[in-house]
Amino acid sequence: MSRGTGSPEPHAADSHDLIRVHGARVNNLKDVSVEIPKRRLTVFTGVSGSGKSSLVFGTIAAESQRMINETYSAFVQGFMPTLARPEVDVLDGLTTAIIVDQERMGGDVRSTVGTATDANAVLRILFSRLGQPHIGSPQAFSFNVASISGAGAVTLERGGRTTKERRDFKVVGGMCSRCEGRGAIDDIDLTRLYDEDKSLNEGAVTIPGYSMDGWYGRIFRGCGFFDPDKPIREFTRRQLDDLLHKEPTKIKVDGVNVTYAGLVPTVRKSFLSKDVESAQPHVRAFVERVATFTACPECDGTRLSAEARSSKIAGINIADACAMQISDLAEWVRGLDEPSVAPLLGTLRRTLDSFTAIGLGYLSLDRPAGTLSGGEAQRVKMIRHLGSSLTDVTYVFDEPTTGLHPHDIQRMNDLLLRLRDKGNTVLVVEHKPEVIAIADHVVDLGPGAGAAGGTICFQGAVEGLRASGTTTGRHLDDRATLKDAVREPTGALEIRGADTHNLRKVDVDVPLGVLCVVTGVAGSGKSSLIHGSVPAGAGVVSVDQGAIRGSRRSNPATYTGLLDPIRKAFAKANGVKPALFSANSEGACVNCNGAGVIYTDLGMMAGVATPCEVCEGKRFQAEVLEYRFSGRDISEVLAMPVTEAEAFFGSGEARTPAAHAVLTRLADVGLGYLSLGQPLTTLSGGERQRLKLATRMGEKGGVYVLDEPTTGLHLADVEQLLGLLDRLVDAGKSVIVIEHHQAVMAHADWIIDLGPGAGHDGGRVVFEGTPADLVAARSTLTGEHLAAYVGA
Numbered sequence: 001m002s003r004g005t006g007s008p009e010p011h012a013a014d015s016h017d018l019i020r021v022h023g024a025r026v027n028n029l030k031d032v033s034v035e036i037p038k039r040r041l042t043v044f045t046g047v048s049g050s051g052k053s054s055l056v057f058g059t060i061a062a063e064s065q066r067m068i069n070e071t072y073s074a075f076v077q078g079f080m081p082t083l084a085r086p087e088v089d090v091l092d093g094l095t096t097a098i099i100v101d102q103e104r105m106g107g108d109v110r111s112t113v114g115t116a117t118d119a120n121a122v123l124r125i126l127f128s129r130l131g132q133p134h135i136g137s138p139q140a141f142s143f144n145v146a147s148i149s150g151a152g153a154v155t156l157e158r159g160g161r162t163t164k165e166r167r168d169f170k171v172v173g174g175m176c177s178r179c180e181g182r183g184a185i186d187d188i189d190l191t192r193l194y195d196e197d198k199s200l201n202e203g204a205v206t207i208p209g210y211s212m213d214g215w216y217g218r219i220f221r222g223c224g225f226f227d228p229d230k231p232i233r234e235f236t237r238r239q240l241d242d243l244l245h246k247e248p249t250k251i252k253v254d255g256v257n258v259t260y261a262g263l264v265p266t267v268r269k270s271f272l273s274k275d276v277e278s279a280q281p282h283v284r285a286f287v288e289r290v291a292t293f294t295a296c297p298e299c300d301g302t303r304l305s306a307e308a309r310s311s312k313i314a315g316i317n318i319a320d321a322c323a324m325q326i327s328d329l330a331e332w333v334r335g336l337d338e339p340s341v342a343p344l345l346g347t348l349r350r351t352l353d354s355f356t357a358i359g360l361g362y363l364s365l366d367r368p369a370g371t372l373s374g375g376e377a378q379r380v381k382m383i384r385h386l387g388s389s390l391t392d393v394t395y396v397f398d399e400p401t402t403g404l405h406p407h408d409i410q411r412m413n414d415l416l417l418r419l420r421d422k423g424n425t426v427l428v429v430e431h432k433p434e435v436i437a438i439a440d441h442v443v444d445l446g447p448g449a450g451a452a453g454g455t456i457c458f459q460g461a462v463e464g465l466r467a468s469g470t471t472t473g474r475h476l477d478d479r480a481t482l483k484d485a486v487r488e489p490t491g492a493l494e495i496r497g498a499d500t501h502n503l504r505k506v507d508v509d510v511p512l513g514v515l516c517v518v519t520g521v522a523g524s525g526k527s528s529l530i531h532g533s534v535p536a537g538a539g540v541v542s543v544d545q546g547a548i549r550g551s552r553r554s555n556p557a558t559y560t561g562l563l564d565p566i567r568k569a570f571a572k573a574n575g576v577k578p579a580l581f582s583a584n585s586e587g588a589c590v591n592c593n594g595a596g597v598i599y600t601d602l603g604m605m606a607g608v609a610t611p612c613e614v615c616e617g618k619r620f621q622a623e624v625l626e627y628r629f630s631g632r633d634i635s636e637v638l639a640m641p642v643t644e645a646e647a648f649f650g651s652g653e654a655r656t657p658a659a660h661a662v663l664t665r666l667a668d669v670g671l672g673y674l675s676l677g678q679p680l681t682t683l684s685g686g687e688r689q690r691l692k693l694a695t696r697m698g699e700k701g702g703v704y705v706l707d708e709p710t711t712g713l714h715l716a717d718v719e720q721l722l723g724l725l726d727r728l729v730d731a732g733k734s735v736i737v738i739e740h741h742q743a744v745m746a747h748a749d750w751i752i753d754l755g756p757g758a759g760h761d762g763g764r765v766v767f768e769g770t771p772a773d774l775v776a777a778r779s780t781l782t783g784e785h786l787a788a789y790v791g792a
Contacts, residue, residue: 016093019060019394019425023089027054027682028454034443035459036060038093039392041416041426043439045465045472046457047714048686049449049673052429053398057099059086060427061396064097084608095425097394098385102402105369105377109182110144110303113372114322114365117355117383122348123365127318129341131311136172141311141318143181143303145173174308174318179296183303183366186272190244192290193263196233204232207267208286222253223260267291302366319366325759326352327361354383358415359408362502362523362759374711375403375522386415391423401432402711405521405740406785409434431714433476437462444472450641450673475715480743482772482790487514487729487749493534493703500532501525502763510534512703512734514749515725519739519782520766523758526738527707534705534736541701543709548680548688553584553595556666557638557676560695565658566649570634574627581634587624589615619677630654638677642666645676665694668727670713670720686712703734710741722747742789745782746771753782 017038024032029051036042044052066083105116114120124138131141139145151168175181198204200220201212210216212228221228225242226235235243246262261269271287295301302309302319309317314336321329330352336345355361358379363372372380378400385395400416401409413435420426420440430436442465444458457470465473490513498506503525510516518526534540548559557563567578580587588594592612596619600608611617618625618635625633630653640648646663649656666672669690674683683691689711697704706725710718718741725747728735737744745751751774753767766780774780775787 018093019095020090020092021055021059021088022091024055024059025087026058027051028450029054029059030454032445032454032456034456036425036427036443037441038095038425039420039423040440041420041428041438042441042443043436044427044429044443044445045431045436045714046445046453047449047471048670048690048712048717049684050445050447050453050714051455052445053684054454055443055445056396056427056429057101057398059088060091060094060394061097061099062086063088063091064094064394065099067094068096095392095394096390097396099396100378100381100385100400101396101398102374102378105372105380108370109368111369112322112365113363113367113369113380115144116369117351117380119348119351119365120322122344122351123318123321126341126344126348127311127313129344130313130336130338131318132313133311135307135311139174140172141174141304141308143175143183143308145171146175146177146180147171147173147305172307174304176296176299176303176305178298179303181303183296183299183301184293185296186268186291186293188264188267189290189292190264193244193267194232197231199231200226200228205263206286207263208283218253219251219258219260223251225260322366323364325361326355326363326365327759329365330356330361350387351383354386357386357411358382359404359411359522359758362757362762373403373527373707375401378402382415385419392425394425394427395419397426397428397430399430399712400428401430401435403522403708403740405519405781406434406742406789407781408522413438431712433715436465436472436476444468444470446471448673450675452673471716472714478715478743479789479791480746482746482775483749486770486772489514489750490734493734495529495533498529498533501528502759503528503532504763506763506765508752508765508768510736510752511750513729513732515729515735515737515747516750516752517737517739517745517748518752518754519745520754520762521758521781524754524756524762526754528763529752529754530705530736530738531707534703539701540703540705541696541699542705542707543689543693543696544707548683548692552679552681554680555638555677556642556671556674556680556691558584559680559691560662560666561698562659562662562666562676565656565662566634566637569654569656569659570627570629573629576627580624580627581620583619587620587634589619589621591615592619594619635677639675641673641675643672646672662694662698665697666691668697668724669694670717684712697728702732703736704728706735706737706739708739708741709737710739710744718743742786745774745786746790751782753780755780755782 019036019038022033032055044056046052062083063086066085069077069080069083105111114123124141127141128136128138149170151166153164154167156163156165179185192206194204194206203212212220226239242262244262244264246260247265248259248261251258251260267290271283272291304319309319311317316332324332330349333345333348333352338345355363360376360379400412404412409432416426416428417438428435436442439462442458442460442462443456444465446453446455446457447470458465458468458473466476467473489511492509492511495506495508495510506529518530520526557566563582567581570581571578577586579585583594589612591614592598596612596615596617597609598612620635625635627633637645642663646660646667648654649659649663671687671690671694689709693709709721713721722744725735739745748771751767751769751771752765753774754764755762755766767774767777767783771786774783775790778784778787
């Protein structure tokens with residue numbers, strides 16, 4: 001409405017153009033208050049562990065999700081994950097948050113790139129409409145649906161009369177019956193499941209968790225199928241069959257109904273149907289010992305039945321389509337001209353083109369989702385949002401450039417700007433200067449990590465950040481220089497005829513005794529070359545990007561094995577058992593079971609965690625805390641930061657060499673600020689990877705293979721990592737690094753560059769030599785970007 005002045009009064013609805021956060025105290029945040037502009041691209045920077053994720057994911061995104069969940073009825077909320085309100089005084093101006101994080105995608109063996117992005121669903125409908133011969137509905141092309149049929153009598157009531165009719169039914173599914181849609185079959189070495197010279201009571205079964213002292217012992221003794229005191233080699237054929245192959249059967253033991261199943265079906269269900277890579281080490285070792293996996297001979301690893309593979313469109317069946325590189329599949333779909341399914345083809349084209357736009361055109365739809373790297377998984381999750389018509393949404397990204405070559409970062413920047421220009425708020429946690437440069441607004445947290453962080457050091461435009469004098473501002477224009485002299489190799493690891501995935505019979509000599517960097521655009525074959533040809537094992541220590549599995553009871557001290565020498569030192573000094581000094585064992589506070597907090601489940605509302613009143617959050621019994629070692633009790637030691645503990649265990653009466661060695665490695669990888677007892681669940685992605693690196697550095701090995709160790713590292717921390725790599729090489733180790741970070745490339749002694757493109761356009765060695773030669777030649781994409789980076 002105009003008031004005679006000629007200028008309209010702004011509408012009240014247009015005044016909500018900021019997300020306001022006041023008094024945030026999640027994790028290490030210290031009463032943080034910040035205002036973030038909506039419909040703009042805001043980048044959050046700061047050293048690893050400074051509180052970026054706590055502010056963006058733990059506060060803003062978490063509260064947005066919680067408030068959306070609260071709009072549902074109490075009944076529906078009962079089926080959803082319960083979220084506690086973040087510790088914050090005021091959160092104002094929130095919009096719906098869509099989180100695109102780096103969590104690995106489902107490790108289920110049946111999850112593929114196609115099923116995760118709905119591309120398979122559309123493809124199945126397409127084949128059910130156009131495929132010749134016609135074999136059935138979309139289910140007939142799904143490797144997750146088994147074919148079943150049945151018949152029987154049904155009772156119907158009609159007009160007050162009861163009649164019986166015979167009915168039969170049939171469901172046509174696309175699942176291969178031999179491998180049950182997994183694409184691989186497992187052969188179990190039965191002799192590895194038991195020791196035939198022992199009886200069951202003597203511990204003949206060698207499967208992890210199968211102890212005769214527990215529940216399985218009761219079942220074996222009470223089932224009556226065999227004598228538990230007889231050695232297994234004396235079993236009759238029937239008894240051995242019952243022990244190994246009996247299908248799940250209901251039996252009664254000591255008046256309790258239980259299910260008995262043979263060892264083979266149990267191993268298949270409990271161990272082989274799960275993702276082996278994410279299992280505990282002893283379980284993984286057991287599976288590797290007893291099972292061999294080979295492609296299913298019936299479906300050739302396609303997971304699909306013969307009927308599903310018999311139906312074709314233009315000479316291509318659905319298995320062929322899923323095995324194609326996605327960029328090729330998009331071309332094939334473009335060549336289909338069928339007006340009756342035009343909307344379907346349009347949807348499929350847009351989805352497949354999104355893969356190419358985001359730099360994932362080299363994948364295939366049948367690629368298992370569990371084999372994607374963190375960066376690939378994040379970009380696959382982005383695909384469903386790219387074509388979305390939603391606006392005024394908050395998109396939250398966690399380091400979207402992870403695993404991207406400098407050449408690909410420009411494409412990612414374009415995508416982030418596209419999302420913003422549609423009227424969305426884009427929040428990005430990022431370290432790369434190329435992404436920080438395109439921000440409309442920057443929020444820099446710090447100044448340090450852990451307890452030394454958690455405050456806002458700067459907020460404003462990028463130019464202001466440069467001049468601000470903060471750690472990020474000072475390092476924003478850091479550019480590494482090429483080394484004056486490179487080390488000479490002491491030998492070479494010969495790789496011949498490597499053909500894993502997209503590699504084209506690659507022959508290359510990886511120099512030993514130096515820092516060797518393997519690089520190339522995403523999808524060029526770097527991981528396939530190194531992980532496929534340099535298997536972790538004797539003399540090779542491989543640190544990949546796999547997630548660290550740990551509950552809130554796990555902490556750096558338990559994960560690295562540091563707690564063992566500490567417990568032994570306390571036990572020896574006080575003349576008691578080491579188990580007393582574990583919060584997961586005999587020393588645990590009885591009231592909270594060593595958790596330090598009491599969890600109260602409030603049904604569909606968020607549970608409440610309150611510090612334990614008995615131990616005051618220290619997790620140990622009061623009598624355990626009376627035992628001291630060099631004047632400190634165990635809870636005080638676990639509260640120490642790594643740097644303080646390193647000094648404590650390094651000299652004087654507390655000197656413990658085994659503990660000091662682990663602490664030195666933790667400090668070396670830049671984790672000196674972590675407290676020993678901090679739960680693993682509170683660590684950031686970069687911190688977890690460096691924790692894994694510190695742990696693996698303790699292993700005896702001459703060759704270290706590191707997969708993108710700069711993930712989650714601030715520009716200032718990359719320098720420290722380079723120092724660590726130098727120290728490893730100077731100590732006589734060979735270090736092979738798969739990396740895109742130009743500072744690491746510039747620091748290398750030798751570079752192997754794969755390409756020239758991704759997928760079937762890659763898989764070849766396009767350069768091998770020193771960084772200086774790569775810059776001088778400028779013959780590859782990497783060479784061009786590295787030359788620009790070092791200012792050559």
